[in-house]
Amino acid sequence: MKKDANAMSRRKFLASTGALTGAALLSSTPVNGITNETANIMPQPPAKKLKVALVGTGSRGNGMWGRDLVQSYPDYLTFVGLCDKNEGRVKTGKEMIGADCPTFTDFEKMMRETKPDLLIVTTMDSTHHEFIIKGMEMGADVITEKPMTTDEVKVQAILDAEKRTGKNCRVTFNYRYSPHRSKMWELLRAGEIGELTSVDFHWYLDTSHGADYFRRWHRKVENGGSLWVHKASHHFDLLNWWIGSDPETVFGLGDLNHYGRNGAQRAENCRTCPHTGSCKFYWDVMKNPTYVKLYVENEKYDGYLRDGCVFKNDVNIFDKMAASIKYKNGVQVSYSLTTYSPYEGYRIAFNGTKGRMEAWIQESRPVSDVNYDEIVLFKNFSRREYIQVPFGTSGHGGGDKLLKDQIFLPNIADPFQQCAGVRDGALACLVGIAARKSIQSGQPVNIADLTSIKPQEKKEYRRIL
Numbered sequence: 273m274k275k276d277a278n279a280m281s282r283r284k285f286l287a288s289t290g291a292l293t294g295a296a297l298l299s300s301t302p303v304n305g306i307t308n309e310t311a312n313i314m315p316q317p318p319a320k321k322l323k324v325a326l327v328g329t330g331s332r333g334n335g336m337w338g339r340d341l342v343q344s345y346p347d348y349l350t351f352v353g354l355c356d357k358n359e360g361r362v363k364t365g366k367e368m369i370g371a372d373c374p375t376f377t378d379f380e381k382m383m384r385e386t387k388p389d390l391l392i393v394t395t396m397d398s399t400h401h402e403f404i405i406k407g408m409e410m411g412a413d414v415i416t417e418k419p420m421t422t423d424e425v426k427v428q429a430i431l432d433a434e435k436r437t438g439k440n441c442r443v444t445f446n447y448r449y450s451p452h453r454s455k456m457w458e459l460l461r462a463g464e465i466g467e468l469t470s471v472d473f474h475w476y477l478d479t480s481h482g483a484d485y486f487r488r489w490h491r492k493v494e495n496g497g498s499l500w501v502h503k504a505s506h507h508f509d510l511l512n513w514w515i516g517s518d519p520e521t522v523f524g525l526g527d528l529n530h531y532g533r534n535g536a537q538r539a540e541n542c543r544t545c546p547h548t549g550s551c552k553f554y555w556d557v558m559k560n561p562t563y564v565k566l567y568v569e570n571e572k573y574d575g576y577l578r579d580g581c582v583f584k585n586d587v588n589i590f591d592k593m594a595a596s597i598k599y600k601n602g603v604q605v606s607y608s609l610t611t612y613s614p615y616e617g618y619r620i621a622f623n624g625t626k627g628r629m630e631a632w633i634q635e636s637r638p639v640s641d642v643n644y645d646e647i648v649l650f651k652n653f654s655r656r657e658y659i660q661v662p663f664g665t666s667g668h669g670g671g672d673k674l675l676k677d678q679i680f681l682p683n684i685a686d687p688f689q690q691c692a693g694v695r696d697g698a699l700a701c702l703v704g705i706a707a708r709k710s711i712q713s714g715q716p717v718n719i720a721d722l723t724s725i726k727p728q729e730k731k732e733y734r735r736i737l
């Protein structure tokens with residue numbers, strides 16, 4: 273298969289900070305045709321380290337984008353500021369990250385005083401746009417966690433700000449980086465099933481991790497845009513990337529059948545609940561010392577309860593969702609998301625003119641000696657083929673480390689076009705936003721009616737940061 277030849281010499285922001293030296297060229301080309309794990313050699317450190325600031329010192333900010341960066345890339349970057357609206361959590365965050373920098377509760381003050389090259393946004397979803405926009409206006413490039421944002425007005429504001437400021441914003445779609453998913457992308461482009469015509473994609477969240485969304489701020493649509501946006505934007509981004517075209521029309525269905533008002537009993541949170549003996553969803557946050565330090569000890573500042581009851585009456589998101597999506601190139605998708613399954617994972621099938629490619633991936637795996645994900649390739653009038661892709665070794669199926677290496681190490685190629693900018697971030701959110709609107713109106717929603725983005729038959733690719 274033809275590989276992308278767009279390996280950039282170095283990202284713009286690093287070049288502008290003088291960080292580019294005669295760094296060794298690392299390749300993320302598949303090893304033995306199987307994975308795109310980067311080689312375990314660190315390239316030459318830059319002359320000047322990248323100045324990084326982070327807003328949102330919760331779980332994701334402190335781990336994936338905090339401590340892991342300090343420990344893995346000490347010669348390439350340095351933290352200059354940490355910010356959170358919770359004054360206790362930002363101090364705990366600094367300790368957990370192990371950064372030697374000032375902390376702030378005032379975002380603009382942090383930007384003014386520390387002048388970062390790069391801002392990392394890991395706050396609650398509905399607030400991402402504020403920091404993405406202000407961050408670019410105040411001179412930084414931005415990396416934001418998914419979802420880029422939660423409604424179409426904020427999507428448009430981000431698109432406009434990127435154009436106006438000339439800065440770049442990268443959306444960290446780590447799901448694209450799992451080796452078995454890159455393999456699917458590769459097989460589709462190699463024409464193994466002929467021309468792609470439709471996709472069946474069904475995602476299952478379990479009664480542990482899935483239920484956790486209903487304990488936290490995610491249970492309200494005004495915070496996370498509902499799981500249509502908070503969670504499914506990962507899946508819609510994968511679809512957009514695999515299919516290589518833009519979504520055009522979305523019809524959605526959804527309901528709340530299990531959590532929230534459906535419970536027989538409820539309380540404010542698990543610690544104060546009188547029903548702990550009979551509730552299958554009872555969860556003791558006090559058993560997790562990290563969560564105690566991060567959330568319980570900082571409740572006094574904002575009242576946020578990490579162990580909220582999954583049956584609270586204020587849950588206003590769906591817990592089962594289905595959508596039909598039509599792509600500009602004619603591909604059609606049947607998608608569903610279920611949030612109370614006995615296991616976590618997904619089933620996918622790509623149907624093409626010459627065959628079909630399937631996978632059943634179980635992410636919460638029972639103890640087993642299997643150490644690979646399997647893709648099955650059925651070719652019409654032929655035998656089936658089993659393709660085994662070894663598990664990645666970092667979080668999210670091996671994707672997290674590959675993503676960070678590509679962002680923070682010099683000259684990592686992008687052979688699978690995994691780098692995602694604001695257009696990709698927008699289109700992933702817009703499918704979920706369209707599904708939400710479709711449920712309200714009972715009608716299909718056109719993506720082109722939501723923002724200035726006009727769906728293209730061939731998806732645009734741009735390597736940034």
Ligand SMILES: NC(=O)c1ccc[n+]([C@@H]2O[C@H](COP(=O)([O-])OP(=O)(O)OC[C@H]3O[C@@H](n4cnc5c(N)ncnc54)[C@H](O)[C@@H]3O)[C@@H](O)[C@H]2O)c1
Binds near residue numbers: 328397444
């Ligand atoms: N890509 C992935 O696989 C993945 C995994 C987990 C989380 N995430 C994303 O990371 C982000 C953070 O999630 P989390 O699990 O760490 O949540 P969290 O609740 O642990 O942390 C969010 C933090 O943001 C802070 N915050 C909220 N609003 C703020 C504001 N206006 N100003 C300053 N700080 C504010 C909160 O006080 C909290 O400390 C979310 O957008 C989530 O979608 C992505």
